[in-house]
Amino acid sequence: MHNVLIIDDSDINLALVKALVLKLGDCSPTLFDHPLAALEWCRSNVPDLVIVDYMMPDMDGLRFISAFRALHGRNEIPVLMITANDQRDIRYDALLGGANDFLTKPIDRVEFSARVRNMLSLRTGQKYLADRAEHLSSLVDERTAEIREREKELIFRISRAAEFRDPETGAHIQRMAHYSQIIALGLDLSIAQQKLILEAAPMHDVGKIGIPDYILLKPGKLTPEEFEVMKGHSRLGHELLKDSRSEIMKAGAEVAISHHEKYDGTGYPYGLKGHQIPLFGRIVAVADVFDALTSERPYKRAWSLDDACRFLEDGRGKHFDPMCVEAFLAGWEHVLDIRQRFRDEEMPQI
Amino acid sequence: MAGAFVLDKASILDRLGGDEKIFAMMVDMFVQDVDSNCAALATALASGDPAVLRREAHTVKGLLATFSDDIGAENASLVEQRARDGLVADQAEAVAGLQQRLREIAAVLSAG
Numbered sequence: 001m002h003n004v005l006i007i008d009d010s011d012i013n014l015a016l017v018k019a020l021v022l023k024l025g026d027c028s029p030t031l032f033d034h035p036l037a038a039l040e041w042c043r044s045n046v047p048d049l050v051i052v053d054y055m056m057p058d059m060d061g062l063r064f065i066s067a068f069r070a071l072h073g074r075n076e077i078p079v080l081m082i083t084a085n086d087q088r089d090i091r092y093d094a095l096l097g098g099a100n101d102f103l104t105k106p107i108d109r110v111e112f113s114a115r116v117r118n119m120l121s122l123r124t125g126q127k128y129l130a131d132r133a134e135h136l137s138s139l140v141d142e143r144t145a146e147i148r149e150r151e152k153e154l155i156f157r158i159s160r161a162a163e164f165r166d167p168e169t170g171a172h173i174q175r176m177a178h179y180s181q182i183i184a185l186g187l188d189l190s191i192a193q194q195k196l197i198l199e200a201a202p203m204h205d206v207g208k209i210g211i212p213d214y215i216l217l218k219p220g221k222l223t224p225e226e227f228e229v230m231k232g233h234s235r236l237g238h239e240l241l242k243d244s245r246s247e248i249m250k251a252g253a254e255v256a257i258s259h260h261e262k263y264d265g266t267g268y269p270y271g272l273k274g275h276q277i278p279l280f281g282r283i284v285a286v287a288d289v290f291d292a293l294t295s296e297r298p299y300k301r302a303w304s305l306d307d308a309c310r311f312l313e314d315g316r317g318k319h320f321d322p323m324c325v326e327a328f329l330a331g332w333e334h335v336l337d338i339r340q341r342f343r344d345e346e347m348p349q350i
Numbered sequence: 351m352a353g354a355f356v357l358d359k360a361s362i363l364d365r366l367g368g369d370e371k372i373f374a375m376m377v378d379m380f381v382q383d384v385d386s387n388c389a390a391l392a393t394a395l396a397s398g399d400p401a402v403l404r405r406e407a408h409t410v411k412g413l414l415a416t417f418s419d420d421i422g423a424e425n426a427s428l429v430e431q432r433a434r435d436g437l438v439a440d441q442a443e444a445v446a447g448l449q450q451r452l453r454e455i456a457a458v459l460s461a462g
Contacts, residue, residue, distance in 0.1 A: 010409055012379045012416065019372045055408045084411065084427075106415040109367035 005047035078119035159202035179287035186327025203252030207237030282321040384456040404433035
């Protein structure tokens with residue numbers, strides 16, 4: 001159903017145009033005998049066609065078209081202006097001023113029907129193109145979301161591959177990723193950044209995939225030489241991820257290279273201090289250590305939550321960024337919830 | 351105003367695609383509105399405002415043309431053009447002629 005807006009200060013013309021529009025079928029006319037009232041209506045309604053008289057009180061048809069075109073989203077809507085036969089100059093002005101076509105008085109039904117149908121066909125085409133553009137846009141969004149989901153899954157599985165060669169569990173990477181997100185929230189990072197760290201944090205130890213088993217799986221304490229090799233996992237992880245075009249992979253590379261740096265400069269691989277350490281690295285450091293401490297492993301018992309918190313507090317300004325520790329403790333209720341959701345024997349999806 | 355109005359129903363219907371219903375509706379409206387249209391012309395003349403007289407004359411021109419009254423529409427057009435040139439006071443006779451024409455047409459249309 002086409003909504004046809006008709007504006008004419010003459011009742012008889014208004015009735016005539018309405019009757020002719022109804023004769024076309026599939027049209028719903030909306031009538032105004034005053035252009036200002038019609039313009040007000042147009043602020044909250046979008047007609048499919050405007051038929052407007054030229055000479056009207058307060059605002060002539062040319063000024064109406066100009067004001068109508070200035071409204072948001074009304075630039076493409078077809079406009080027909082009604083003029084008298086002897087108003088050629090006005091017709092030129094109308095066409096130059098935004099009218100798509102004109103009708104002459106006295107109105108001839110054949111001419112009227114042909115011009116109105118043409119304008120409504122134009123409008124139908126416009127709507128079809130707009131709908132198609134919207135449809136295509138939603139398809140692109142859908143496909144992009146699918147690709148992003150696959151990317152997330154791939155990242156999770158890569159991270160798991162590294163963890164399989166390590167005493168850590170799949171639940172560990174889920175917990176530490178969510179702890180990282182809690183810290184990001186506490187630091188007032190944007191929603192996008194919170195999401196990014198949630199997705200990138202699982203890759204913090206992906207470089208362990210390149211560490212020989214005799215070191216990675218060694219039950220006892222590592223020798224200084226072995227520990228040097230072990231420390232190489234930060235660089236390996238970074239090398240693996242750094243050249244990706246994916247935002248998540250790039251963030252993962254940053255996390256991999258920086259999560260063993262310490263706030264006081266005693267960490268590795270570069271011995272960076274304070275804010276020289278990338279923020280994501282400072283965040284993941286807190287999340288990773290807390291979860292490692294509070295998790296039971298074949299070679300150690302789990303620390304109590306109080307002891308682990310004390311360790312974090314004692315490490316403020318030394319191992320950890322004080323702001324990150326504060327943000328983590330501020331989200332304590334969420335931390336407990338994450339511990340419940342991701343237990344070592346269970347592994348819900350991210 | 352020269353020449354009595356003769357209803358050319360065939361030409362009007364031709365423009366309306368032969369639609370008798372629309373024709374009947376227009377006749378009813380014309381007859382119903384004739385007094386107010388005449389009054390609007392009088393008010394415009396009395397106002398001394400050429401823009402108002404121009405607009406009313408334009409409206410009457412359209413009405414007369416709709417009923418295929420070429421002579422009446424031409425006279426209304428003259429009033430409109432003179433008003434566009436700023437002339438009002440000396441158009442009393444022409445305006446009276448338009449009013450008379452409107453009533454004449456209404457009478458013819460009413461007679462059926």
